[in-house]
């Protein structure tokens with residue numbers, strides 16, 4: 714598998730990010746990337762990232778410090794339909810968690826996914842995220858205790 718890295722969205726890759734696609738069934742799971750990039754312009758703590766496999770942009774993610782609750786959230790995570798099922802999503806989520814866990818006061822990380830999104834449930838669960846029991850905007854909320862799960866992150 715090509716090495717998975719996360720890079721800032723800039724003038725070299727924003728177009729490739731905006732052209733990433735999901736399957737018809739996955740439509741609506743992630744907001745359009747152009748919207749997300751615009752959102753990050755007005756929310757300075759939101760960080761959009763291009764997911765690379767080697768030199769190819771295969772996915773897109775965004776994390777940020779929520780201005781309302783002061784917690785770190787993974788707001789977006791997707792892998793282009795043509796590159797799914799190759800381990801890139803899992804590798805990208807691991808990198809994302811490592812990146813966030815190096816930031817100050819990042820003892821926990823939150824994320825949400827639709828109740829029927831079994832792939833996301835499996836992926837987040839495998840990396841140690843646990844359901845909090847809450848729902849927000851029609852999504853199950855899941856939380857990673859970074860300190861407790863450090864051994865998983867390093868695996």
Ligand SMILES: CC(C)(COP(=O)(O)OP(=O)(O)OC[C@H]1O[C@@H](n2cnc3c(N)ncnc32)[C@H](O)[C@@H]1OP(=O)(O)O)[C@@H](O)C(=O)NCCC(=O)NCCS
Nearest residue numbers: 739742790791792797798799800801802803826832833836
């Ligand atoms: C969720 C997503 C990022 C996973 O990316 P991916 O590159 O396909 O995932 P990986 O290849 O790393 O696989 C991760 C795990 O999911 C499983 N998986 C992947 N695609 C699957 C599918 N279609 N059906 C069942 N299991 C699947 C893999 O077997 C793997 O499990 P394992 O570690 O036990 O082997 C991708 O499916 C996606 O972009 N989905 C749409 C957007 C989304 O749901 N985002 C997350 C919530 S915001």
